[in-house]
Amino acid sequence: MDVKAYIESGILELYVAGALSEKENKEVYALMLEHPEILQEVLAIESAVIKLTESVSPKDTSTLIDNIKKNLALNGEKDAKVITITKPKYNWFTYTGWAAAIILGVGLLWMVIQNNQLQTDIQVVETQKSQLEIEIEYAKTDLDKAKTLISVLRDENITELPLAGQGDFAATYAKVYWDKETNRIFLDAEGLPEPPEGTVYQVWSLTLNPLTPVSLGTIDNFATDDNKIFEIENLNNSEAFGITLEPAGGSETPTMEQLYTLGVVSAT
Amino acid sequence: MQLDALVEQFKKKDEKAFETLYHMYSKSMHGVIFNIVRDNDIAEEVMQDVFIKAWHNAETYAAEKGRFFTWILNISRNAAIDKTRSKSFKNAKQNLNSDFFVDILETTESLNNTTDAIGIKKFVKKLGEKCKQVIELLYFKGYTQSEASEALDMPIGTVKTRNRQCIQELRTIVLK
16 A cells, blocks of 8 residues: 555545544544554644644633533542542531430430429428418318307307496406306407416406306416407306406406406396 | 553543643634634633533544544534524624634734744735635534535545645644
């Protein structure tokens, strides 16, 4: 084969231009491998055409490679990718683990505190509850007393008599409700002052002819009683009732100078 | 052969080889594309797309089908022509003139002051009208020999020999 004539034919210029058919391209390629002169010629043509086409470009294109690499995610970013895939994974596990541990710890602490608080609350409530129960007991007792009083006051068989203030003690007063059937009196001592220390009120049942006093007892709990109503047994056929102030423990006979109130049972 | 080895590396998606090939051919491709679209920004965009395309289709290149340069030249010409057919391009470029590459060389003086470019300009000025046309059609427009023969109204044999003469002249100027 005449290599020189082949080169002169101009087919290699068309080969570089890409103007040949696929079959012709393969032929040129085969000959190129066979004859180094042909390859040299092709390289020369190619490099001349590159120079020509480059001269048409009005711009330096060398920096645009960075855009392309960015677009293709090349140039070390591949390595970076490997890191970004593994690193977040590691971080995710670690941080989540620590976060969970901290949350758990804080949660447990919080629950212990809450538990202690609740225990204290329960104790407070129980104390309050027992106090309330006591108060209810008191209230019940008071209510029973009040009911008894009401029943007494409403009872037809009860004799009511006022005891008027005497002498120096005219400002004082008292009342006696006498239940003759059950042999007891209810003394309402609201109108009496508190007895001085070391003294006590003593209640007397009197018969008038002759004047005979019988002690019905002393009111020892005067200061502490709320409603100042005292239930006292009276077995006597009394004609009058009196209250005197006596030394603590009471006296055999009433001290007339200290007679506070006196009331006579009206004859019925 | 160094270039062959480089292309082989490129086919295996070697970034270094890709970058080297880019620096070897990007300006040339930009020139070809610019000659078709006549807009610097669009030419840059298309050229970058061409190399991205080349990377993605690297394994489809086969040496027996043609030169690597020719392969990427084909991708460039096709991409540029596709671009001129796109709607957005047509809207923006109503009156695309049909000047040849030689006109670009004459109007972009300030941008091309490399020795090569100056030499090529001198050469181009000396080129006969038929040489300009042949080079334009075969290298810048991607015409086949029969298409060029038809467009220039001359036999295929004449296209071949004329083109050979023109390239020979070019070689004496740019390759010393």
